[in-house]
Amino acid sequence: MSTYEPPIFEYSAPGKIGVNLPTLDVPPAELPVGLLRDDGLAALPELTEPEVIRHFTRLSQRNMCIDTTFYPLGSCTMKWNPKLHEEVARLPGFANAHPLQGDALSQGALALMDDLQGLLAEISGFDAVSLQPAAGAQGELTGILVFRAYHRQRGEAHRSEILVPDSAHGTNPATAAIAGYTVVEVKSDADGNVDLDDLRARLSPRTAGLMLTNPNTLGLFEQHVRDVARLVHDAGGLVYGDGANFNAILGIVKPGEVGFDFMHYNLHKTFTTPHGGGGPGSGAVGCSAALAPFLPGPRVRRRADDPTRFESFVPEQSIGRMKTFHGNFGMLVRAWTYIRTLGAAGLREVSETAVLNANYVQARLRHVYPPAVDRLCMHETVLRGQIAGAPGVRTLDIAKRLIDYGFHPPTVYFPLIVPEALMIEPTETESRRTLDAFIDAMLAIAEEARHDPSLLHEAPHATPVRRLDEVRAARQPVLCYDAAALARLREAALAETH
Amino acid sequence: MSHYIALTADEREQMLATIGVADVAGLFASVPAEVRFPPLRLPEPMSEIALRRALGQRAGRNASADRLSVFLGAGAYHHFVPSAIDQIVRRGEFYTAYTPYQPEVSQGTLQAIFEYQSLICALTGMDVANASHYDGGTALAEAAVMAVAVARRRQRVIVAPGINPQYRAVMQTLLQGTSIELVSDDRPSASLDDAVALVDDRTAALIVQSPDFYGRMHDLRSVATRVHAAGALLVQHFDPIALGLFQTPGEIGADIATAEGQPLGVGLNFGGPYLGVFCCNRKYVHKIAGRLVGLTNDVDGREGYVLTLRAREQDIRRERATSNICTNQGLMALAAAVYLSLLGRNGLRRVAELCYHRAHYAAAQIAGLPGYTVDQSAPFFKEFVVGCPRPVADINAALLERGIVGGYDLGADDPRRERQMLLCVTEMNDRAEIDALVATLGAL
Ligand SMILES: Cc1ncc(COP(=O)(O)O)c(C=O)c1O
Numbered sequence: 001m002s003t004y005e006p007p008i009f010e011y012s013a014p015g016k017i018g019v020n021l022p023t024l025d026v027p028p029a030e031l032p033v034g035l036l037r038d039d040g041l042a043a044l045p046e047l048t049e050p051e052v053i054r055h056f057t058r059l060s061q062r063n064m065c066i067d068t069t070f071y072p073l074g075s076c077t078m079k080w081n082p083k084l085h086e087e088v089a090r091l092p093g094f095a096n097a098h099p100l101q102g103d104a105l106s107q108g109a110l111a112l113m114d115d116l117q118g119l120l121a122e123i124s125g126f127d128a129v130s131l132q133p134a135a136g137a138q139g140e141l142t143g144i145l146v147f148r149a150y151h152r153q154r155g156e157a158h159r160s161e162i163l164v165p166d167s168a169h170g171t172n173p174a175t176a177a178i179a180g181y182t183v184v185e186v187k188s189d190a191d192g193n194v195d196l197d198d199l200r201a202r203l204s205p206r207t208a209g210l211m212l213t214n215p216n217t218l219g220l221f222e223q224h225v226r227d228v229a230r231l232v233h234d235a236g237g238l239v240y241g242d243g244a245n246f247n248a249i250l251g252i253v254k255p256g257e258v259g260f261d262f263m264h265y266n267l268h269k270t271f272t273t274p275h276g277g278g279g280p281g282s283g284a285v286g287c288s289a290a291l292a293p294f295l296p297g298p299r300v301r302r303r304a305d306d307p308t309r310f311e312s313f314v315p316e317q318s319i320g321r322m323k324t325f326h327g328n329f330g331m332l333v334r335a336w337t338y339i340r341t342l343g344a345a346g347l348r349e350v351s352e353t354a355v356l357n358a359n360y361v362q363a364r365l366r367h368v369y370p371p372a373v374d375r376l377c378m379h380e381t382v383l384r385g386q387i388a389g390a391p392g393v394r395t396l397d398i399a400k401r402l403i404d405y406g407f408h409p410p411t412v413y414f415p416l417i418v419p420e421a422l423m424i425e426p427t428e429t430e431s432r433r434t435l436d437a438f439i440d441a442m443l444a445i446a447e448e449a450r451h452d453p454s455l456l457h458e459a460p461h462a463t464p465v466r467r468l469d470e471v472r473a474a475r476q477p478v479l480c481y482d483a484a485a486l487a488r489l490r491e492a493a494l495a496e497t498h
Numbered sequence: 499m500s501h502y503i504a505l506t507a508d509e510r511e512q513m514l515a516t517i518g519v520a521d522v523a524g525l526f527a528s529v530p531a532e533v534r535f536p537p538l539r540l541p542e543p544m545s546e547i548a549l550r551r552a553l554g555q556r557a558g559r560n561a562s563a564d565r566l567s568v569f570l571g572a573g574a575y576h577h578f579v580p581s582a583i584d585q586i587v588r589r590g591e592f593y594t595a596y597t598p599y600q601p602e603v604s605q606g607t608l609q610a611i612f613e614y615q616s617l618i619c620a621l622t623g624m625d626v627a628n629a630s631h632y633d634g635g636t637a638l639a640e641a642a643v644m645a646v647a648v649a650r651r652r653q654r655v656i657v658a659p660g661i662n663p664q665y666r667a668v669m670q671t672l673l674q675g676t677s678i679e680l681v682s683d684d685r686p687s688a689s690l691d692d693a694v695a696l697v698d699d700r701t702a703a704l705i706v707q708s709p710d711f712y713g714r715m716h717d718l719r720s721v722a723t724r725v726h727a728a729g730a731l732l733v734q735h736f737d738p739i740a741l742g743l744f745q746t747p748g749e750i751g752a753d754i755a756t757a758e759g760q761p762l763g764v765g766l767n768f769g770g771p772y773l774g775v776f777c778c779n780r781k782y783v784h785k786i787a788g789r790l791v792g793l794t795n796d797v798d799g800r801e802g803y804v805l806t807l808r809a810r811e812q813d814i815r816r817e818r819a820t821s822n823i824c825t826n827q828g829l830m831a832l833a834a835a836v837y838l839s840l841l842g843r844n845g846l847r848r849v850a851e852l853c854y855h856r857a858h859y860a861a862a863q864i865a866g867l868p869g870y871t872v873d874q875s876a877p878f879f880k881e882f883v884v885g886c887p888r889p890v891a892d893i894n895a896a897l898l899e900r901g902i903v904g905g906y907d908l909g910a911d912d913p914r915r916e917r918q919m920l921l922c923v924t925e926m927n928d929r930a931e932i933d934a935l936v937a938t939l940g941a942l
Contacts, residue, residue, distance in 0.1 A: 004800070008613050010840055018840035019580050021848050024787040025929040028851075028857030033879040035715055037745050041843035043620035049582050052839045056610065056832075060591035063606035064604065067590030080502050081594050084546050090584075093557025099574050099769030108559030109768045122539055134632035134770070135825040137812070141672070148675060164817075174812035174822035180675030183817040193592050193629055221528040253529045254536050270824065275596035277607040278629065278789065278828025280771035287648060296671065320671030324573060324635040324664045324758075325769025335703045343543030346500045348535075352522045360513040376517075376525055400599070409600050414813070431504035432513065455587050465802035473794035473806040477783065479626050481616035485793065486801065491882075495797030 003464060009481050012045035044278025061124030062464045063277075064408045068435050072361075074380045074411035076215060077171065077247045077269035079354075083373065085273070085334040094333055099325035103311050104166035109329065110310035114338045115298040116284075120265060123339070124246075125256025126286030130295040132327040136244055137171040139264025140211070143240045144179040145319045146208045146262060146287065146294040150238065153294075153317065157209035159236070164196055166320045167218055167415045172211045172242060181208060192218040192373035202486040203235040212260075213242040215249070217415040217425070219358065228473035229259020238262065238291075245271040247427070248355055248379035251348030256284075270337035293317045298326065315325060334361050353428035354379040357435060361426055363460050364439045368446045371487070372418040380425035382418055390449035395420040397456035398445055398468065405458050407442035504527045512825075517652030517706075548749050548809065562902060563766060567931045570709070571881050571922025572906035573634070573662050577761045578849065578925055585867030593829055597789070601804045608803035609885040611828065612791040612834035620750060621741050621838065621846075623748020624755050624777035629789035630827040631774025634735065634758025635668035638705065640776060640787050640821055641733045641754045642669060645703030646678050647820050648731060648753075652702040657682040658693035662912050665735070676927030678702075678930045688913050693700050697728045705756070712873070712920060715744060722751035738762050739924075742850025747777070754778045763837025773830035778792060782808060852925035853880040860923045863936040870939065881909065881922045881926060887935050890919045893942060901937045902931075 038463045045129075047055075062073065071078040089095070097109055133139040144162065149160045162176035165186045173183045184202050189195040194212070210232045214222045222228060229239045241255045242265030247270045255263050264480040267273045267282035276280075287295065297314030313328070342350065355378050362371060362381035369383035383397030399409035399422070412424035426435060448455045459468060499505075503770055505513070510522070519525055526534060530650035544552065549927050563857030587593065598604030598611075611629045615680045631637040642655045642852035643843060657680055658668060669680060681701075690706065697704050702723050708716040718734060725732045733754040736746075739761045747755035760766075784807065812819040841849065857880045865872040869887030886893055890907035897904040909916035923932065 004587070005609065007609070007616070009616070011841070013846070016843060017844045018582070019578075019845045020580070021845060022928065024852060024855055026856050026859035026932070028855045031743070031854070034717070035717060035744050035877060037623075037741065037743065037749060039746075039749070041620075041621070041742065041847060044617065044843040044846060045620075045839060046842040048837055049580075049840060052836060053582055055839070056586045056836055057589070059591045059610050060586070061606065062604075062609070062920065063591045064600075065591045065604035066594035071596075072924045073596060076596055078594075078596060081590075082502065084549065086588060086593075088553045088557075089555060090770065091557035093560040093562045095765045095767055096562035096564045096576075097560040097768040098563065098570050098576065098766050098903065099914060100569060100570055100572055100906060105561035105898075105903070106768065108556035109560070112553075112556055119540060125536070132798040133712065134636070134827075135823075137822040137824045138632065138636075145671070145674060151543075167902065169824075170813035170816050170819070171812070171822045171824050173817035174819040177817040177819070178822055179677060180677075190934050197839070210581075221526075223530075225530045226530060229861065249529075251538050252535060253533050257533050257536065258530070266825075274593045274595050275825075276829030276831075277595045277604075277832065278597045278611075279826040280632075280829060281825035301544065319674070319840075320712060321635075321667040322635050322671055323770070324662075324772070325666055328632075328770040329768040332772050333553070337549055340541065340549060341546075342500055342553075344538035344540040346543055347540070348536060349500060349503060352525070353505060355525050356505070356510065356513055356517075356522060359519075363517045370925075376519070376528065378656055403600070403603055408603060408634045429502050429504065432506075432509040442911050456859055460602050465602055465604050465796040465800050467803045468601050468802045468804045469794045470804050473792040474808075477790075477806060478793040479612075479615055479783070479790055479806075480619040481613070482793075489793065489795055489801055493801075494793060494797050 005055065007481050008055050009045050009190050011047050012056065014046060016046040016048050018047050018049045040237060046356060051107060055111065057470050058463045068251055069408050072410050072424045072426050072431060072440055073408060074425040075244055077427060079272050079427035081272055081430035083272040088257060088337055089330045089333045107310055110300050113332060114302060114310050116332055119339045120284060123250060124263060124286050125254025127289040128292035128295060129284060129286045130299050131332055132296045132322050133264065133283035133285055133325050134328055135264045135265055135279065135281035135283045137175060138322055139285045140171055140175040140242065141179060142285050142296055142322055143264065144175055145261040146291050147238045149294045149317065149319050150291055151208055159206055161206045162208055163202055163210040163382065166417050167216055168211060168213060169217060169242065169244065181237055185196040192220040193222050193224055196224060196227060199231055199309060203231060207235045207237040209238040209240055211240040211242060212456060213245060215245040218372050218382050219377040219380035220373060221378055225258045244269060245379060249352055250351040251344060251466050252351050259460045262291055267331050267335040272333040273331040273337050280328050280331060282328045294319055296320060296322045332444060350428050357426040357428060357430060361424055361435060361439060363410050365442055368443060369422065382423065383422045384418060385420040387446045387449045391455060393449040393453050401445045401459040403454045407438055407441060501666045501937060508560065545936060551817060558582065566787040566879055566901050566903050568903045569905055569921050569923065569927065570903050572920055573664060573758060574766055575761045576766060576924055576926050578764050579765055580840050582840055583763045584832050587829055587833050588837050598805060601802065605802060608791050610832050612803050612837055614831045615791060617835055617838040618775060618777055621738060622755055622777055623746035626783050626902035627785065628786050629791060630831040631776050631788060631823065632827060633772040633774045635665045635755040637774030637776045638665050638735055639669045639672040641756050642673060642678055644754060644782065644785050645731045645733060648782055649702035652700055653677050654679045654681055654702045656693055656696050656701055658690050658704060658706040659683065659688045660712055660714060661707045662711040682766055694721055694724050697725055697730050699729065701728065701730045703731040703733050705733040709737050709740055709879045712883050713878040714876035715879055718750040737879065739850055739853060742846040743854060759834050762834035764833050769842060771830055772828055773827050773834055788826055807847050849925050853923065856927060857923035860932045864939060869942045880924055881920055884919045884921055886917045886919055888942065889917060896942055897938055899936065900937055
């Protein structure tokens with residue numbers, strides 16, 4: 001990894017520019033003097049194209065990524081991002097299409113969207129799909145707003161509670177609260193399933209629905225999923241599926257067939273649209289026929305008068321529009337390409353292999369890193385970073401030491417119900433050789449933890465920076481370039497080394 | 499076996515033996531047998547060659563800005579995207595990484611986001627920018643939420659006339675479960691002043707778009723003073739390219755500023771992925787949604803970057819969080835950072851000048867055509883409203899025959915605006931294109 005790279009502002013010098021722009025070819029118009037900005041954009045830097053490219057290329061070299069590194073970040077499905085996808089999403093007819101040019105001029109894009117709606121519906125066993133939500137969290141909000149509209153339409157606006165298991169991702173309770181619901185937590189049992197007794201106790205005439213992740217965040221399939229769904233339905237509630245872990249069940253089971261009324265897909269996980277260093281994602285949603293009229297719009301369908309042509313439409317009782325335009329369309333092109341590359345057998349192979357890989361890692365590590373629940377897992381395993389004979393070592397230390405061995409750490413400290421959680425999701429695209437190297441590293445780290453724990457406490461050793469002072473970052477926040485703050489920091493560093 | 503999967507049959511057998519199950523199906527015993535292994539009725543898989551051909555054909559069925567002259571804006575803009583941007587965005591080190599939870603191995607992403615935040619602050623004159631929202635519309639909805647969180651007991655948010663109707667729709671959708679009351683004056687004659695007059699002691703914020711949906715620029719300095727005097731916040735939704743010339747949200751005293759960041763080096767992409775720009779006054783930093791990157795040092799004193807003020811976010815605050823955002827539009831924020839670095843102060847001003855002067859040239863030419871009028875009641879930047887002698891749909895059909903994508907049909911959303919077209923002129927439309935547009939309009 002490249003060594004120090006200064007902030008881009010430090011390369012700036014007056015008069016430089018990094019683009020080749022046309023000259024003005026029309027007579028200049030008068031400018032409205034009172035509306036002009038008066039700082040002359042002085043805070044923006046001035047650089048050439050080579051300077052900009054070199055700077056950002058050097059920054060890129062300070063990242064771990066899937067293209068270079070095993071990245072078993074649990075719950076995030078860091079699988080291979082196919083290179084074809086980057087080509088086709090940039091086809092000029094997709095990349096340069098204006099979202100308001102109208103259906104007649106957008107038939108290629110609409111055809112792809114109609115197709116993808118159908119493919120996702122088939123894979124998950126739902127009746128209808130909307131591609132609009134921008135990410136998983138937006139898919140969740142879409143679902144809970146749809147539940148709300150459904151209950152209101154049936155005169156049941158008094159349903160004011162959403163049940164959320166204690167193992168859920170933070171977006172689930174946050175979503176329910178933002179949609180205006182009271183969040184009621186449901187406990188997990190010793191097998192990692194929803195505790196059915198606790199669920200029964202929490203269900204009431206106030207229940208609007210349950211948000212369930214399946215496989216759940218412990219990496220386990222909810223064995224009683226149909227009982228859970230039946231209980232919620234009997235209470236008049238609806239079941240929301242957080243599809244973050246859909247990678248485990250392609251061709252294995254359809255959520256629409258085990259009682260889910262609504263689910264979001266993370267196209268950026270299961271359908272391998274790249275994570276982009278934080279986004280963009282795509283949180284397409286699927287649902288039952290009963291909920292379809294409430295989906296956000298526009299959606300896409302074949303025209304009734306001419307089935308070779310496509311149109312966008314807003315469902316009758318739509319909750320509205322979750323974002324501008326048609327969703328993260330570029331991600332839809334990639335997801336479509338992925339499904340059409342693999343087909344039914346290929347998708348099933350994805351899940352079978354993802355689950356095989358995770359179980360292999362679990363089987364070889366469970367004697368040293370105790371699993372949160374010791375049973376066969378699905379696409380990820382949640383272990384505890386509690387190594388016998390190494391009381392001073394924490395999950396964080398193990399994660400940082402893995403970096404020294406050349407691996408991206410797993411997700412840590414999630415789910416919250418597991419102490420010292422290490423959530424490992426290898427994905428299906430990793431080879432046996434990579435898995436073995438990772439397992440060997442984990443085992444070696446456990447040995448180090450017992451005999452030379454400082455190796456862990458001081459890790460990582462060879463990265464461009466080592467452990468960072470997060471307390472300082474939060475106490476004296478510097479959130480944008482500030483030459484004075486940087487100078488202070490550099491002075492302090494200098495003082496310390498002398 | 500697909501070309502994305504590396505396990506051989508032998509390896510699978512060995513791994514199953516290590517796990518202690520007989521076959522792969524044995525891994526799925528926890529899935530109820532009656533619903534296990536359902537058939538998927540999907541089309542046959544395709545080769546890369548066939549996929550490229552099929553997608554090439556599909557893409558070819560869309561109108562696209564590389565083959566046509568585009569005068570359509572209305573929230574998505576055909577601006578220049580320098581070649582250098584995609585070279586960076588396409589680096590696997592950036593696009594195949596995720597949220598930088600492990601700062602030691604994510605300094606590239608973290609520093610790039612920090613620089614994005616810094617460049618947005620430099621552009622807008624605001625104190626703090628976050629690491630992005632999904633798009634301009636969702637950023638604006640988050641601004642309403644934040645304003646109400648800041649104002650505590652005030653639940654009202656006034657939306658000034660001239661807001662992009664899609665933004666209004668997004669706000670209404672996203673806020674429907676909250677106690678926030680969106681108020682607007684929908685009379686056709688309503689002005690910005692009327693909206694300011696609505697600000698009272700129940701009002702958390704006034705939201706103003708400037709340049710507004712119809713292209714008009716408003717002087718917001720006095721608006722800010724009046725809004726603040728009433729104890730409310732001012733939220734400005736701005737066009738980032740306009741800031742190459744015109745007053746910034748920071749200068750006018752906006753408390754929160756949002757934008758659709760797509761013009762900053764992100765292509766049209768049929769509407770997404772785009773970039774939600776969000777900035778605010780530093781007083782409110784603890785109420786901001788989304789991710790923030792801050793500067794700090796490591797154990798050896800070296801400068802470095804981390805995600806910071808994390809206690810605001812959903813993974814920690816759960817049902818007490820004010821936003822559920824997790825995945826954002828990070829790669830688009832990177833594109834915007836590269837864009838702003840390449841253009842810098844000199845390039846951005848020139849792009850803004852090209853837009854402004856060419857738009858005014860086009861407006862003047864069109865105003866001279868018999869039967870057409872141009873709304874000159876307020877200063878405009880790159881968009882303006884043209885009154886047409888015939889239905890806009892007819893005009894656009896005729897323009898298309900000449901390879902021109904005409905303006906947005908305002909009558910389609912608002913019957914009071916029948917025969918009004920919103921035209922957009924950017925640095926992509928040279929004089930020859932504008933002349934061809936004017937000639938075609940004149941010949942109708
Ligand atoms: C289990 C689970 N649910 C929901 C989400 C939220 O999805 P997104 O980040 O796409 O908004 C995540 C993502 O990180 C997740 O792991």
